[in-house]
Amino acid sequence: xxRLRVTFLGTGTSQGVxxxxxxxxxxxxxxxxxxxxxxxxxIQTPDLCWVVDTGxxxxxxxxxxxxxxxxxxxxxxxxxxxxxxxxxxRPFCRHGNTLPVYGSADTLEQLAQVFSFAFHPPKRSPxxxxxxxxxxxxxxxxxxxxxxxxxxxxxxxISLGYLMxxxxxxxxxxxxxxxxxxxxxxxxxxxxRHLVIDALRERPHPTHLSVGEALESIARIEPGxxxxxxxxxxxxxxxxxxxxxxxxxxxxxxxxxxxx
Amino acid sequence: xxRLRVTFLGTGTSQGVxxxxxxxxxxxxxxxxxxxxxxxxxIQTPDLCWVVDTGxxxxxxxxxxxxxxxxxxxxxxxxxxxxxxxxxxRPFCRHGNTLPVYGSADTLEQLAQVFSFAFHPPKRSPxxxxxxxxxxxxxxxxxxxxxxxxxxxxxxxISLGYLMxxxxxxxxxxxxxxxxxxxxxxxxxxxxRHLVIDALRERPHPTHLSVGEALESIARIEPGxxxxxxxxxxxxxxxxxxxxxxxxxxxxxxxxxxxx
Numbered sequence: 001x002x003r004l005r006v007t008f009l010g011t012g013t014s015q016g017v018x019x020x021x022x023x024x025x026x027x028x029x030x031x032x033x034x035x036x037x038x039x040x041x042x043i044q045t046p047d048l049c050w051v052v053d054t055g056x057x058x059x060x061x062x063x064x065x066x067x068x069x070x071x072x073x074x075x076x077x078x079x080x081x082x083x084x085x086x087x088x089x090r091p092f093c094r095h096g097n098t099l100p101v102y103g104s105a106d107t108l109e110q111l112a113q114v115f116s117f118a119f120h121p122p123k124r125s126p127x128x129x130x131x132x133x134x135x136x137x138x139x140x141x142x143x144x145x146x147x148x149x150x151x152x153x154x155x156x157x158i159s160l161g162y163l164m165x166x167x168x169x170x171x172x173x174x175x176x177x178x179x180x181x182x183x184x185x186x187x188x189x190x191x192x193r194h195l196v197i198d199a200l201r202e203r204p205h206p207t208h209l210s211v212g213e214a215l216e217s218i219a220r221i222e223p224g225x226x227x228x229x230x231x232x233x234x235x236x237x238x239x240x241x242x243x244x245x246x247x248x249x250x251x252x253x254x255x256x257x258x259x260x
Numbered sequence: 261x262x263r264l265r266v267t268f269l270g271t272g273t274s275q276g277v278x279x280x281x282x283x284x285x286x287x288x289x290x291x292x293x294x295x296x297x298x299x300x301x302x303i304q305t306p307d308l309c310w311v312v313d314t315g316x317x318x319x320x321x322x323x324x325x326x327x328x329x330x331x332x333x334x335x336x337x338x339x340x341x342x343x344x345x346x347x348x349x350r351p352f353c354r355h356g357n358t359l360p361v362y363g364s365a366d367t368l369e370q371l372a373q374v375f376s377f378a379f380h381p382p383k384r385s386p387x388x389x390x391x392x393x394x395x396x397x398x399x400x401x402x403x404x405x406x407x408x409x410x411x412x413x414x415x416x417x418i419s420l421g422y423l424m425x426x427x428x429x430x431x432x433x434x435x436x437x438x439x440x441x442x443x444x445x446x447x448x449x450x451x452x453r454h455l456v457i458d459a460l461r462e463r464p465h466p467t468h469l470s471v472g473e474a475l476e477s478i479a480r481i482e483p484g485x486x487x488x489x490x491x492x493x494x495x496x497x498x499x500x501x502x503x504x505x506x507x508x509x510x511x512x513x514x515x516x517x518x519x520x
Binding site: 014015018020022056063080084085092104115156 | 279281320327340345373375386416
C-alpha cells in the first residue's frame with residue numbers, strides 16, 4: 001500500500017466539460033481526458049482516507065473510482081462547484097460517528113449556511129450526516145500526513161491550498177482556485193514532488209490563474225512535477241499538454257499519483 | 261412535435277441507486293433501469309421547456325438527455341436531493357435574461373439561502389445565473405399548459421405536487437416526496453392520464469409513501485396509467501413491476517411520455 005495515494009476525482013471548471021449545450025471541439029472530444037467533472041481529490045493513506053472538496057459530481061466521482069471510505073473532508077472554499085455534493089457524504093458517516101470537516105472559518109460558516117440541515121438540524125435523524133467542523137488555523141495531521149493550509153486570493157474569497165508532507169518530505173501541494181500564488185506560499189511549497197495548480201485557460205480571467213500565469217509560478221516553485229487543473233473547455237488535453245514545458249502536465253479525471 | 265413531452269431525468273431516492281459502497285443485487289444490477297439519479301423531470305412543449313427540481317445530478321442528466329433549453333424551473337421542495345444542482349442552470353440563463361423559478365414561499369426562501377450568491381449577489385456578474393423567484397399561489401400557465409400546485413405532507417415540510425393540463429384535459433400529475441396524498445388532492449388529480457407518485461419501497465417510511473400506500477391512493481385516483489418514482493435500492497425494477505397491478509408501472513431514468 002502506498003504511503004500516500006492521490007486520485008483526481010475531478011479536474012474541471014465550475015461548469016464542467018462538456019459544458020451544457022456546447023458543441024465545441026473539446027466538449028465533443030472522444031478523448032476521455034477531455035471529460036472533466038468538478039475539481040476534487042481523493043487521498044488514501046494506510047491509516048485514513050479523505051476528500052478535498054465535494055462538488056455536485058461527488059457521488060458520480062465516488063461511483064467511478066469505487067470510493068468506499070471517507071474519514072475526513074477538506075474544503076478549499078465554499079463556491080458552488082466545490083461544495084454542492086456535500087450531502088452525498090452521508091454513506092461515509094455511519095454508526096453514530098461524526099465526520100471531521102476542515103476549512104477556514106469563513107468557508108465552514110458558508111458551508112453550514114448551505115447545509116444547515118446537517119450542521120444545525122432541528123432534530124438530528126439517526127444515521128444521517130453529522131459533520132464536525134474544524135477550523136484550520138495552521139498545520140494539522142491526518143494519519144501519517146502533515147497538512148499545511150495555504151491562503152490563496154480568489155476574487156472576493158480566500159481559497160485554501162493544502163501542502164501534504166510525509167516524514168517531513170513535501171510531497172503534494174494542491175493550489176486550485178486562485179488568481180495568484182503569493183510569494184510566501186511559493187516559498188512554502190518550493191521543491192514539492194507534485195504541484196497541482198489552477199490553470200483555467202490561456203486567456204486571462206479575473207479570479208483564476210491563466211496557463212501562462214501558472215507556468216510563471218511553477219518556474220519559481222520548481223516542483224518535481226507540475227499538474228494543471230480546473231480547466232475549462234478552451235483546450236484539448238492533448239493539444240495543451242503538447243505545448244507545455246518539460247515537467248508540466250495536464251491533470252485529468254481518474255489520474256492517480258502514488259508515493260511508495 | 262408533441263403538445264407535451266415529459267422526460268424522466270431521475271427517478272431515485274436521496275442517495276440515488278447504486279448507493280455508494282453498496283453491493284446489493286439492485287446496486288450492482290446490469291439492468292440500466294436500476295440506475296437511478298435524483299428525481300427530476302424535463303418538460304417540453306411547442307412554446308416552452310422547463311424542469312421540475314434540480315438535484316446534484318442535474319448536469320449529468322442534461323448531458324444524458326441532451327437538454328439544450330430551459331425556460332423555467334419548478335421546485336417541489338428544498339430538500340438537498342431536489343436542489344443542489346441549481347447552479348448548473350447557468351448555461352440556460354444567458355444574454356442578461358432572468359430564469360423564472362416557481363415554488364412555495366418557504367421553498368424559495370430556503371433555495372435563496374442555499375444559493376444566496378445567485379439570489380442576493382453583492383454584485384451580479386455578467387452572464388451569471390439570475391433567478392426570478394415566483395411564489396406559486398394557485399394555478400399558473402407555462403405556454404399551453406395550465407399548472408395546478410398540490411400541497412403534499414412530507415415530514416416537517418410541505419412538498420408541492422404539480423398537475424399539468426392541456427386544453428382543460430388533466431394529462432400529467434407529479435406527486436413525488438409525500439407521506440400521504442390528501443383527499444382533496446386525490447380529487448383534483450382524479451382520472452388524470454399519467455400519475456407519477458412517490459413509492460420509496462415496500463417497508464413503511466416516516467416521510468415517504470410505501471408501494472402499498474401508493475397503490476391505495478392510485479386505486480382511488482384511477483389514472484389512465486400510474487408510474488412509481490423516488491425508488492430506493494430495495495427492489496429490482498423488473499421484480500417490482502412484475503408484482504404491480506395492471507396499469508401501474510415503475511418509472512426509470514430516461515422514460516419519455518408524450519401527449520400527441
